[in-house]
Amino acid sequence: xxxxxxxxxxxxxxxxxxxxxxxxxxxxxxxxxxxxxxxxxxxxxxxxxxxxxxxxxxxxxxxxxxxxxxxxxxxxxxxxxxxxxxxxxxxxxxxxxxxxxxxxxxxxxxxxxxxxxxxxxxxxxxxxxxxxxxxxxxxxxxxxxxxxxxxxxxxxxxxxxxxxxxxxxxxxxxxxxxxxxxxxxxxxxxxxxxxxxxxxxxxxxxxxxxxxxxxxxxxxxxxxxxxxxxxxxxxxxxxxxxxxxxxxxxxxxxxxxxxxxxxxxxxxxxxxxxxxxxxxxxxxxxxxxxxxxxxxxxxxxxxxxxxxx
Amino acid sequence: xxxxxxxxxxxxxxxxxxxxxxxxxxxxxxxxxxxxxxxxxxxxxxxxxxxxxxxxxxxxxxxxxxxxxxxxxxxxxxxxxxxxxxxxxxxxxxxxxxxxxxxxxxxxxxxxxxxxxxxxxxxxxxxxxxxxxxxxxxxxxxxxxxxxxxxxxxxxxxxxxxxxxxxxxxxxxxxxxxxxxxxxxxxxxxxxxxxxxxxxxxxxxxxxxxxxxxxxxxxxxxxxxxxxxxxxxxxxxxxxxxxxxxxxxxxxxxxxxxxxxxxxxxxxxxxxxxxxxxxxxxxxxxxxxxxxxxxxxxxxxxxxxxxxxxxxxxxxxxxxxxxxxxxxxxxxxxxxxxxxxxxxxxxxxxxxxxxxxxxxxxxxxxxxxxxxxxxxxxxxxxxxxxxxxxxxxxxxxxxxxxxxxxxxxxxxx
Numbered sequence: 001x002x003x004x005x006x007x008x009x010x011x012x013x014x015x016x017x018x019x020x021x022x023x024x025x026x027x028x029x030x031x032x033x034x035x036x037x038x039x040x041x042x043x044x045x046x047x048x049x050x051x052x053x054x055x056x057x058x059x060x061x062x063x064x065x066x067x068x069x070x071x072x073x074x075x076x077x078x079x080x081x082x083x084x085x086x087x088x089x090x091x092x093x094x095x096x097x098x099x100x101x102x103x104x105x106x107x108x109x110x111x112x113x114x115x116x117x118x119x120x121x122x123x124x125x126x127x128x129x130x131x132x133x134x135x136x137x138x139x140x141x142x143x144x145x146x147x148x149x150x151x152x153x154x155x156x157x158x159x160x161x162x163x164x165x166x167x168x169x170x171x172x173x174x175x176x177x178x179x180x181x182x183x184x185x186x187x188x189x190x191x192x193x194x195x196x197x198x199x200x201x202x203x204x205x206x207x208x209x210x211x212x213x214x215x216x217x218x219x220x221x222x223x224x225x226x227x228x229x230x231x232x233x234x235x236x237x238x239x240x241x242x243x244x245x246x247x248x249x250x251x252x253x254x255x256x257x258x259x260x261x262x263x264x265x266x267x268x269x270x271x272x273x274x275x276x277x278x279x280x281x282x283x284x285x286x287x288x289x290x291x292x293x294x295x296x297x298x299x300x301x302x303x304x305x306x307x308x309x
Numbered sequence: 310x311x312x313x314x315x316x317x318x319x320x321x322x323x324x325x326x327x328x329x330x331x332x333x334x335x336x337x338x339x340x341x342x343x344x345x346x347x348x349x350x351x352x353x354x355x356x357x358x359x360x361x362x363x364x365x366x367x368x369x370x371x372x373x374x375x376x377x378x379x380x381x382x383x384x385x386x387x388x389x390x391x392x393x394x395x396x397x398x399x400x401x402x403x404x405x406x407x408x409x410x411x412x413x414x415x416x417x418x419x420x421x422x423x424x425x426x427x428x429x430x431x432x433x434x435x436x437x438x439x440x441x442x443x444x445x446x447x448x449x450x451x452x453x454x455x456x457x458x459x460x461x462x463x464x465x466x467x468x469x470x471x472x473x474x475x476x477x478x479x480x481x482x483x484x485x486x487x488x489x490x491x492x493x494x495x496x497x498x499x500x501x502x503x504x505x506x507x508x509x510x511x512x513x514x515x516x517x518x519x520x521x522x523x524x525x526x527x528x529x530x531x532x533x534x535x536x537x538x539x540x541x542x543x544x545x546x547x548x549x550x551x552x553x554x555x556x557x558x559x560x561x562x563x564x565x566x567x568x569x570x571x572x573x574x575x576x577x578x579x580x581x582x583x584x585x586x587x588x589x590x591x592x593x594x595x596x597x598x599x600x601x602x603x604x605x606x607x608x609x610x611x612x613x614x615x616x617x618x619x620x621x622x623x624x625x626x627x628x629x630x631x632x633x634x635x636x637x638x639x640x641x642x643x644x645x646x647x648x649x650x651x652x653x654x655x656x657x658x659x660x661x662x663x664x665x666x667x668x669x670x671x672x673x674x675x676x677x678x679x680x681x682x683x684x685x686x687x688x689x690x691x692x693x694x695x696x697x698x699x700x701x702x703x704x705x706x707x708x709x710x711x712x713x714x715x716x717x718x719x720x721x722x
Contacts, residue, residue: 014722048562048721051565051566052565052566053562053565053566053719053720053721054720054721054722055720073568076566076567076568077568079566081563081566081567083559083562083563083566084559085559086558086559086560086562086563087558087559087560088558088560089321089325089560090325091324091325091328091329092321092324092325096321096324099317099321100317100318100321101563101567103313103314103317103318104314104564104567104568104569105567105568106568127328143563153566
């Protein structure tokens with residue numbers, strides 16, 4: 001597949017700080033590309049340079065095969081952007097908002113189809129100011145689609161939304177993918193990247209520290225899976241699995257956590273417990289996730305609110 | 310620049326405006342309110358009424374004559390201070406009764422008038438001119454006092470030389486408009502009496518006429534000021550709103566990712582500002598004509614001025630908001646510029662009413678030329694004045710709007 005976006009040696013300097021420090025990556029045509037990193041990692045600076053909002057200090061950006069510096073008008077016609085924390089005019093209806101932004105473009109898509117795509121048929125004549133946060137975000141996404149763009153940039157599209165509204169936005173993004181759009185998604189929610197992304201690029205302090213599919217990242221940088229035996233005599237259970245060569249730990253509340261390198265080990269653990277007649281309430285198996293990948297890569301938590309878990 | 314983009318932007322802006330009661334109020338009803346408020350306050354200026362209290366300690370024919378003459382003035386109502394109040398108690402009486410103006414006629418006022426008349430009288434002719442020829446029969450009958458029987462008898466009254474007598478006027482200096490009127494009226498009467506005593510003949514006459522050829526009123530002066538003021542406010546605050554609030558909303562960042570050109574955007578906002586300028590000017594003129602009978606001239610200069618003002622102050626707003634990024638701070642900065650300008654540029658009061666150095670200051674204020682130009686064009690129909698002032702505002706518009714357009718950017722650092 002061709003590269004929809006090609007970034008080479010991109011740099012952005014603010015005073016003494018290199019907000020984006022010589023990064024290179026490709027976004028393939030038709031994929032959902034997640035740019036994952038904590039706040040202040042350089043995600044938005046990078047994406048805003050690609051969106052033509054910010055001017056890079058150095059490096060090249062090619063979008064749809066064209067150099068951003070030379071063919072900016074060509075590129076602007078073919079991308080759609082939802083900027084971070086975007087709000088539209090309070091006193092236009094949903095439909096008017098789409099028509100307003102559509103007037104800027106040569107290529108235009110059918111507004112009513114767009115309203116259907118973001119599931120807002122019953123809200124199309126509602127004023128923007130009267131919409132909930134989730135609906136406003138969906139209008140923002142629809143605005144990014146008025147020119148039927150080849151590439152859609154969504155900068156933190158679900159930040160500040162409740163779980164239900166977040167799910168609705170995800171549904172819209174999945175719909176874009178199935179329509180063959182290239183989606184460039186920046187987020188600091190690892191779950192969002194896990195659920196939506198074909199390709200994840202992890203950025204930290206202006207540098208790309210890992211890139212791959214979710215599974216690749218977990219396989220390479222995630223720790224082992226863990227078996228958690230709940231409601232047991234931790235001492236007896238620990239002794240029971242020791243012959244398998246497994247180290248276990250317990251916080252002292254009747255739970256025992258056993259890291260296992262291979263998921264096949266689960267059966268061995270359970271039969272060992274059965275053989276030693278260790279009683280327990282339930283067994284949880286924890287897969288490593290991107291949060292853990294990030295923690296392992298940087299020693300830092302991805303998001304403040306999720307850091308405590 | 311694509312006209313379709315500008316048309317669409319203007320269309321949706323007008324839709325939004327019609328849905329925003331608050332903005333509509335400031336754009337349309339605020340100037341209307343100003344018109345009515347100031348129009349009504351100043352159109353009643355010549356119907357001022359003053360109540361003056363009088364203490365007549367002399368209680369003579371002469372003093373009563375003076376009081377009668379004063380009370381004949383229709384804007385003056387006289388109230389008598391009770392007789393039991395004497396000269397020393399007047400101040401207390403004034404304080405206790407909240408008196409704005411009081412006149413005290415001293416005891417011996419009539420006698421002093423007679424003695425002085427006698428002293429300054431030079432001939433029997435003057436005596437006859439003043440008192441009329443007294444027939445010997447009347448003189449003998451005792452109907453007239455002995456000193457009025459003939460010139461010689463009267464002249465002997467003033468043998469001791471002239472006597473001074475003093476009328477005392479008490480006034481509340483906090484009420485300047487009242488004290489001015491009272492001082493003028495009472496002063497005029499004493500002057501008149503002095504002239505009579507001296508047998509002076511009036512040779513210089515004073516006649517009053519309106520100084521403005523078509524009989525302009527205050528409202529004629531004021532209406533163009535309200536137009537200039539609302540054009541300025543709409544333009545400057547509109548530009549600030551667009552560059553601060555829209556930036557904060559992410560709208561400007563969004564625009565920079567679309568094929569919308571900055572010139573298209575700026576020109577569509579200017580088209581909107583100019584349209585709003587014509588609408589608010591129209592509303593103000595309608596009030597002026599219908600409610601206050603202002604005689605308005607609609608001409609090319611007025612038209613050009615409205616466009617130039619919109620560009621000049623939009624430019625100023627753009628310059629301010631390029632350096633002051635927060636909406637509220639930028640609003641305060643605009644207020645700090647427009648508020649003093651509103652008073653100093655002769656919007657509400659003619660510059661002649663201000664200290665002379667302020668009228669020099671006014672010549673450095675853009676709004677001054679706006680006001681002068683609109684007055685020249687709309688009210689006085691003075692092409693030279695309109696051309697001169699409009700020319701200055703056009704130059705300001707080019708400078709401010711040029712700089713404003715250059716410093717306005719959608720890009721982030």
